[in-house]
Amino acid sequence: MATLCRPAVAVPEHVLTLAETLELARTLHPDHPQLALATRLIENTGVRKRHLVQPVEETLRHPGFEARNKVYEAEARRRVPAVVQQALEHAELAPHDIDMIVYVSCTGFLMPSLTAWLINSMGFRPDTRQLPIAQLGCAAGGSAINRAHDFCTARPAANVLVVACEFCSLSYQPTDLSVGSLLSNGLFGDAVAAAVVRGDGGTGIRLERNASHLVPGTEDWIAYSVRATGFHFLLDKRVPGTMEPLAPVLAQLADRHGWNASDLDFYLVHAGGPRILDDLCTHLGVAPHVFRFSRATLTEYGNVASVVVLDALARFFDEGGAVEGAKGLIAGFGPGITAEIALGRWTGAGSAPRRRTTTVIGRQRSAVAGLDRAH
Template sequence: MPILCKPAVRVPEYTITMEQTLEFARKAHAGKPQLPLALRLIENTGVRKRHIVQPIEKTLEHPGFEERNRIYEAESKKRCPEVIEDALANARLRADDIDAIIYVSCTGFMMPSLTAWLINTMGFRFDTRQIPIAQLGCAAGGAAINRAHDFCTAHPDSNVLIVSCELCSLCYQPSADDVGSLLSDGLFGDAVAAAVVRGHGDAGVSGVRLEHNASYLIPNTEEWISYAVRDTGFHFQLDKRVPGTMEPLAPVLRQLAAGHGWSASDLDFYIIHAGGPRILDDLAKFLEVDRTVFRHSWSTLTEYGNIASAVVFDALRRRFEEDRPLPTGATGVIAGFGPGITAEMALGTWTDGTAGDPAHGTAHDDTAELAGVAASLPYAGRIS
């Protein structure tokens, strides 16, 4: 079965705290009737700090859609390669072992997709399939995992690289003063993530063995999360009903797990999109689990904010790095939620890559081999 390997995640060097966000909002929108409500909502997000690709002074400016998109392209090319290198090393693969690249992003536009630049620049084969996903928003991380699973199922022994590049700060609209815009200004952060789905499990690599996936769209909610595309770029629109979407989605997760012979209330790990605190609290309530099972998602939200499609990869990275390792066979779910309202869900079991795991061969010390793989990557040490 395909195995989702440990993700690599990087965040930009510039930061903004909740306190700074509140102060900027007070100055920019002083005297407006919706400001007190927006400030309370921002405080309730639980986001203590976010990372952004430019200093906050530049982020607060708006140089125009063309310039912002130029920055998006430049920053994507600057920041994606080293994250990809780390993800390939985690999977113990080289660029020319990859058969398809899925690139997800909803915060800028490029044609051709960044996938073409990556293939030309980083040593991927010229017959590598390109699968850009641009319009699923925060659900795209889960969708990318599921499409990688599908690809590896259709093409056994293939390997798929997933790249998530979300530069949400480039969508900031300083003149927008509706509550949804003000809330998003205090919620979203920037991040780049990458992960490999290996189509075969003979390399002693730990990860999530992907077993089943599904998609679900809540009927007649397509306007609840959206972009209005205007001369100034992407204007994020958020309906006040969005936080309540876990009530109809929790039964879908239950049904998915039950169809696989599992209980959604009794899994060993939960990798859930951290859209906001109410999303996580409500899902815990309706799945009848303790909110601490979402601790990795809570940590992402607190330290990075909502980093859109990259959330599930950062939450999974944190699960890999937790002091309490999971045993082979531990059951879990990965779920991303986004525009549509769309849910992308995957079920899988943990594998530690040892000899006792039927998906793998003999375990061995791979420290030296990992170092050799990292050193041999075509793009190692070069950032443009």
Template sequence: MNVPEHVLTMEETLEFAEQAHAGKPQLALALRLIQNTGVLTRRVVQPLEKTLRHPGFEERNRVYEVESKKLCPRVIEQALANAELHARDIDAVIYVSCTGFLMPSPTAWLINTMGFRPDTRQIPIAQLGCAAGGAAINRAHDFCTAYPGSNVLIVSCEFCSLCYQPGDDSVGSLLSDGLFGDAVAAAVVRGSGGTGMALERNASHLIPHTEDWISYAVRATGFHFRLDRRVPGTMEPLAPVLRDLATRHGWDIGNLDFYIIHAGGPRILDDLSKFLDVDQHAFRHSRATLAEYGNIASAVVLDALRRLFEEGMPAPGASGVIAGFGPGITAEMALGSWTCGTARNGTRVGQAASTPALQRDLARATTGGTTWTA
């Protein structure tokens, strides 16, 4: 995982919140919530003084375009290298982001500038927020299942700092100001070959009538993040959904070998530990991402998987789950087993060639990502 160069500490966050919202009755509560997020540092695409100014929606979107075009190519190149593939080997590009808007999608620019084939499918995902990382993995799995042997590139580009709104001072807005960070990540899902997580089953779930719990108010000044006070409690209804998915696959959700979970905040992980009867240590990779980078939206699951690789890969056949949560309230979930093979000859040890797998990206660029290769 790679991130922008500008570092923002929790201490700096608390200081600017106290200065900008001094005297507000909700400030004391917001400061306590920020201190309890577990976010020690974050990275942002601009220095703090620029981040805190609002030059207008047009200028912010221009910064999004400039920074995304600067930071995505290097991460993608590393992802392809780790997957032992070239741009011409990619059959679809999934681009996920909820922090800027470009049309045509950045997928068109990537295809035109990085050597992808003109017939490469473009799959932009713009409105699933933090759940989009899991959704991208699942749609890549679906694509490789429909078109055996295909390869899919996933790119996550999230510059949450460009959504900062100085005039918003609700508790939810102040909390988000201390929670979200910026990052770019890339992943490759191969239809055959590779070492990583072999995707076996995926599912989506929407909690009915919760579409206004996490949302954007789109105004002249851009995207205004809105967070309902009920959001932290959503793991109680979602935990049984995860359990049912694993049961239908013949697995026990509380007895898997690894867990790659979107860390929207510490309570999500605390509640999942309780409701799934899983030891807190199982979520160490997600917690490490949250502490070091904050909530980096769709890129969280990619970075958590990178940490799993770097810690030491699971044994072949180890079972695991990936889960992302976001607006809707939406859950995107995937189950799979660890597989060890080689990408060069297009085969995989111990897995059917039609089962897509994930590999990580060890990129160490200026803003990078995680690569899954199937």
């Protein structure tokens, strides 16, 4: 049965604090009629710092979509391989053991996908399957895990590498002055993560069931407007309330599996903002503490899109995982409005977890602390 192993996570070396973000907002938009509202919303996100692939001075410039996409390609090639290597080591596998690579990203565009470059440059077999996913946004981390699970179910001896690469800062648009845009400028950060789903063996979460769900009539609530200047992020004010229709979906999936979604041992979910987590607490009837991994990601890195779920999983490993057979839920939420959900049990809890180190390019430092298949 497929096991989701310990992820590797890397964040860039350029740091932007909450205080610096608020000062930038006041300096760049002193006459904005809703500046006070925007800064209050940014403060309420709970984000205390973010990491950027470029210094903030470069981030604020807009040299054009072509130039930004070249930065995306260069930075992806520079930062992804080390994370992939570490994820393989965590899973005790080598590149030639991998049968498929799922690459998710919504902040740059490459064709061929970075998967082709990885296969050519890191020793993966030429017959390695490639599955790039570019348009599921923050839900793509959950989707990548689920598609890996599906592949390993069809091929029980297979191994799948999942890679998430998000440089959200490259979508900064200085001419977008809506409150939603200003809020996103203070919310999103950059990060890279990778993890292996092993078809056989491994320590981590033994995946048992997955599902997808789209909330009808919400496809324009989270979107990109693709213009000459690149990706313009559109965020509807109704998005924070989407857990009201989605929480019952999580509960129903667990119920079909014979579990109670309000009484699981661990929860690893995408943290788009604190309201998402607060509403899940209310609608699922769970204590805020159960989402501590997701809250920590939001506080220390901001919303890092598809990377969030993998970083929350890494923090779960840091805590020592859980007792053998502990039940848990993984969920990513994104454009559609789409939810990608997985259920699984902890396995191999007797193995001593390695101390977490989050890679920062240039130095190492400790981190601050639908489809429905049953198998």
